[in-house]
Amino acid sequence: MTLNMGPQHPSTHGVLRVVLELDGETVVKAKPIIGYLHTGMEKQAEYKTYTQSIPQTDRMDYLAPMSNNLALCLAAEKLVGIEAPARAQAIRVLLTELTRISAHCVWLGTHALDIGAMTVFFYCFREREKVLSIYDQVCGARMTASYFRVGGLSSDIPVGLLDRCQKFVDEMPAHADEYETLLSKNPIWLARTKGVAPLSAKDAIAIGATGPTLRGSGVSWDLRKAQPYCGYEGYDFDVPVGTVGDAYDRYTVRVQEIRQATRIAGQAIAKIREMGEQGEYRLRDFKYVVPPKEEVKTSMEALIHHFKIVAHGFFPPVGEAYHAIEAPKGELGFYFVSDGTPRPWRMKVRSPSFVNLQALPAMIEGRLVADVITAIGSLDIVLGEIDR
Amino acid sequence: MAPPVQAPVAAPHGISPDQVERSLRERFPDVPFRRQEGPAVRDHTLYLPVERLVEVCTFLRDDPGLSFAMLSWVGGVDLLPGQPRFEVVYHLLSIVHNARFALKVQVPEAHAHVPSVCGVWPTANWHERETFDFYGIHFDGHPDLTRILLPDDWEGWPLRKDSPLGYQEVAFTHNTPGRTVPAPDLTHLEPKKVKYRAH
Numbered sequence: 001m002t003l004n005m006g007p008q009h010p011s012t013h014g015v016l017r018v019v020l021e022l023d024g025e026t027v028v029k030a031k032p033i034i035g036y037l038h039t040g041m042e043k044q045a046e047y048k049t050y051t052q053s054i055p056q057t058d059r060m061d062y063l064a065p066m067s068n069n070l071a072l073c074l075a076a077e078k079l080v081g082i083e084a085p086a087r088a089q090a091i092r093v094l095l096t097e098l099t100r101i102s103a104h105c106v107w108l109g110t111h112a113l114d115i116g117a118m119t120v121f122f123y124c125f126r127e128r129e130k131v132l133s134i135y136d137q138v139c140g141a142r143m144t145a146s147y148f149r150v151g152g153l154s155s156d157i158p159v160g161l162l163d164r165c166q167k168f169v170d171e172m173p174a175h176a177d178e179y180e181t182l183l184s185k186n187p188i189w190l191a192r193t194k195g196v197a198p199l200s201a202k203d204a205i206a207i208g209a210t211g212p213t214l215r216g217s218g219v220s221w222d223l224r225k226a227q228p229y230c231g232y233e234g235y236d237f238d239v240p241v242g243t244v245g246d247a248y249d250r251y252t253v254r255v256q257e258i259r260q261a262t263r264i265a266g267q268a269i270a271k272i273r274e275m276g277e278q279g280e281y282r283l284r285d286f287k288y289v290v291p292p293k294e295e296v297k298t299s300m301e302a303l304i305h306h307f308k309i310v311a312h313g314f315f316p317p318v319g320e321a322y323h324a325i326e327a328p329k330g331e332l333g334f335y336f337v338s339d340g341t342p343r344p345w346r347m348k349v350r351s352p353s354f355v356n357l358q359a360l361p362a363m364i365e366g367r368l369v370a371d372v373i374t375a376i377g378s379l380d381i382v383l384g385e386i387d388r
Numbered sequence: 389m390a391p392p393v394q395a396p397v398a399a400p401h402g403i404s405p406d407q408v409e410r411s412l413r414e415r416f417p418d419v420p421f422r423r424q425e426g427p428a429v430r431d432h433t434l435y436l437p438v439e440r441l442v443e444v445c446t447f448l449r450d451d452p453g454l455s456f457a458m459l460s461w462v463g464g465v466d467l468l469p470g471q472p473r474f475e476v477v478y479h480l481l482s483i484v485h486n487a488r489f490a491l492k493v494q495v496p497e498a499h500a501h502v503p504s505v506c507g508v509w510p511t512a513n514w515h516e517r518e519t520f521d522f523y524g525i526h527f528d529g530h531p532d533l534t535r536i537l538l539p540d541d542w543e544g545w546p547l548r549k550d551s552p553l554g555y556q557e558v559a560f561t562h563n564t565p566g567r568t569v570p571a572p573d574l575t576h577l578e579p580k581k582v583k584y585r586a587h
Contacts, residue, residue, distance in 0.1 A: 035537040042522070042547055047553055078430050205457045205483065208511030219483065226486050319428025322479060322490070323459070335477070337465055338428070349477075350461040358514050387537055 005372065007036050013110065014383030018360070025368050030361045034354075036388035045347035049313030050076045050150055050336075053347065055069070058144040060351065061385040066092075066099040066135075067327040068385075069148040074229055075334035076198050079315070079321035087275040088152040088282060089230045092163060094268035095138065096230075096325075097261040101172065102131035103328035104254045104261075108179060111251075111377035115165065115192045120182050127175050130168055137161055150314070151289035152282030162269050162277060169269065171359050173264045176255060183251070193247040197363040197375035200245055207362065208355040211330025212253045213379060217245030225325040225382040230291075234271075247378035288314040292359050313342030321349055322350075326363070329353055329380055353381040400484035408454060415447055416440070418442040422459070424492065425445030426479055433477075433490040438502055441493055445508045448480060456480040456489060459505070460516035464523040468549040478505070495525065504530040522547035 006017035015036035022030040041060065045053045050072075057068035069090055077083060084092070109124030132142040137158055139147040147154055183189045199209070204217040214221055222239040224232040240256035242249025283289045286305035295302035318340040324333030330352030337346040356379050362373045409432065411423060419440050423496040424433040440585060460479040467473055478491040495502055504527040505512045516527040517536040524545035527533055544551055568585055 035535075035539070038537040040546060044552060079428060081428065081430075199500035206510050207461075208458055208460070208509065228486075228530050250585075319426045319430065320433075321428070321430035322488075331460065333460070333479075335461075335463060346465050348461070348463040348477075350463075354514065354518075355461070355511060358511060 003028065003369075006085075007033075013381055016376070016383055016386075017382070018372065018376075020216070020372065021370065022369065025370075026327055027367055027369060030364050030372070032215065032357055032360050034357070034383070034386050039158045039388065041388045042347050042349060045344055047343065049342045050316070050344060051313060052346075055144065058146055059384055060388055061103075061327065061329065061332070061353070061382045062143060064099045064328045065104040065143060065145040065381055066095045066147065067103075067241050067332060069145060069323065070096050071323065071325045071327065071332045072334050073148045073150050073382075074325060075321055075323040075336055076316070078323045079319060079336050080150070080316045080340055081284055082151055082285055082288055084152045084230075085280045086231065087272060087280050090268050090271040090275065091153060091157055091281065092148060092233070093230050093232065093236045094265050094272065096215050097265040097268065098131050098134060098165070098168075099323065100261040100263075100328045101258050102128045104258050105131075106149070107254060107328075107377075107380045108251075111380075112183065112189075114373050114377045117183065117186070117189060120179060123175070123178055123182070127172065127302045134161070134164060134168065137164070141264065149282065149289070151285065156278055156281045157272075159277065161274060165265065166269050169262050173259060176258050176262075179258075180255060184255075192374055193251060193378070195244075196247045197367070197369045197378055198244060198246045199359055199363055203362050204245065204359065207359045209330070209359050210355065211326070211328070211352050212250055213330065213356045213359065215240065216242035216250035216253045216378075217248075218243055223324060223331060229323070229325060235267050247374050250378045250380075267297055288316075291355075310314075315340060315342055324350065329382070329385070330356060347370075351385040351388065353383075354386045354388075357381050357386060367381070403454070403482070405487065406430075407491050408448075408487065409434060411451065411453060412444065412448070415451075416444060419444065431488065431490045431580075433492055435492050435494065437494055438493040441491070442505060442508060444491070445478070445505050453485075454482060455484045456482045456487075458483060459509035459511050459515070460488070462512055462519055464519040464525055464547070465545065465580050466523060466549045470482055472521060474500055476519060476525060477503050481538075500525045501528050501529050502526070504533075506530055511533055517553075521545075524548070 001022045003020040003022055005020055007015040017033040019025050019031045025090050035096050041056050054069055054072055057072050058065040060068050065190050069130040105124040105128045112120035135145055138144050138161060139145050201217045201219050218241055220241045221316050222240050237260045240253050251378060285364055290301040293306050296306045316338045318338055320337040322333055322335040324331045332352055333350040335348040336344045339345045360375060364372050398548060413481050418434060422435040424435060448454050456479040460481045465475040465477060467475060472494040474495045476493050481488045493502055502525060504516055514536060516530055519525055520527060520533055521535045521538050522545060
């Protein structure tokens with residue numbers, strides 16, 4: 001029997017369609033069909049300046065907007081050959097780690113909801129709400145942040161933000177304990193996830209899986225450790241890995257990552273305090289970066305630079321660059337080809353969900369229909385990012 | 389002025405892209421590899437002839453000194469009006485040696501065919517489908533070369549440079565003097581009637 005699951009199905013996390021060939025309750029063959037959310041972001045980027053593409057990235061992985069912003073900015077910075085100041089880097093680390101916590105919270109809540117544990121959802125969304133209101137304070141938007149810029153940040157962090165983040169970071173380990181109390185030894189949870197949707201390390205690498213999906217299979221590969229960016233080499237944290245690569249392992253890896261992200265965020269707060277609660281947040285290279293607004297109002301040169309960059313965009317050198325970051329879902333990279341004009345000749349997004357979803361058939365073929373839900377959930381996909 | 393080229397930095401325990409290039413040249417002395425040059429080519433990229441692609445990729449994956457077991461992504465670039473028109477980019481990742489490496493092949497529009505590397509890295513499947521979907525580059529030997537993100541009945545190749553973005557022309561603009569949008573017809577507009585009230 002052929003069963004058409006989706007594209008409108010509550011547990012496919014968006015508009016994913018999976019065509020399942022069934023033999024009774026067993027899945028013989030599975031084929032994910034995507035593209036229902038395709039908006040041609042890569043094409044649109046060719047008609048926008050590098051900065052104008054930043055709001056587009058918020059809409060890719062809409063659960064982790066800051067990570068997407070960061071990946072684009074770092075790729076553009078690599079292309080241009082500039083680097084944001086240390087204080088801006090620390091703020092970026094703080095906000096992307098908070099993003100990781102919130103993205104993992106949404107994943108845990110919805111995944112548990114799919115499997116039937118409803119309570120966790122409310123706990124997770126409580127913490128996510130706190131992160132979103134921190135975003136709100138930082139940049140005025142809860143989900144579409146667009147806060148990072150090539151060369152730094154769009155504005156400095158507001159006064160009092162660090163205290164608020166510190167409070168959140170202090171509370172978060174206890175909340176992670178709560179999630180684990182609800183799930184880790186829950187017999188129903190164990191029955192639904194232990195040994196379900198396994199992915200061996202060899203298969204995971206062959207299929208190109210990254211992030212918690214790869215680490216759940218026991219491969220200790222984290223770009224923050226292996227190819228550090230934004231000064232991650234100066235932070236002390238562990239990379240949690242699983243053993244057998246089943247849905248339960250991916251769950252433990254992500255919950256541990258919430259704890260590790262909390263650790264990193266705490267260190268980032270300390271670093272920012274060291275460098276001053278208010279201070280340098282953008283590179284002072286006015287060929288590529290907009291000068292601070294206060295200077296635009298007082299200095300003629302700053303006004304000209306502001307006008308040139310806002311009206312034309314900056315002119316990167318002819319060349320190309322690919323930069324990848326460890327987003328909550330895996331390796332998120334941007335590839336820019338520049339012809340020397342303010343608009344990229346080509347922007348390519350390497351999104352982790354797109355690649356990780358390819359592992360779905362390997363996980364569920366020969367297994368039960370009920371496990372398909374667990375497999376899709378445990379992959380942590382966001383269709384906005386897959387279809388772009 | 390373009391900033392100077394950044395030298396690719398080798399990871400603490402990794403192999404440098406130069407080493408990768410050297411071992412490739414040693415193993416395939418007859419393949420005319422060419423390193424991509426430019427003021428700001430930030431990743432070590434090697435051009436190679438399209439017919440040797442699969443062979444070279446298999447070596448890169450299997451050689452224990454390189455072990456590029458993961459293909460990070462595949463993507464196309466349209467160089468119009470450049471010739472040959474299309475480039476296909478392969479970004480490889482070696483987890484064991486913590487290294488990245490990029491390969492490129494060039495294909496003309498008249499014969500936009502590239503051998504598929506699905507047999508080397510299964511992950512190439514969707515990436516190649518996406519490249520086909522966007523650029524109409526055919527991957528020979530691909531198990532299921534169909535559209536992936538666009539609808540099956542879509543005509544054309546959207547990311548080609550001669551494919552328009554598609555948008556509605558703005559009625560009033562000073563930016564494009566030679567535009568051909570007809571000016572809105574104002575002759576039928578009645579003069580606005582205003583009622584004055586005496587206070």
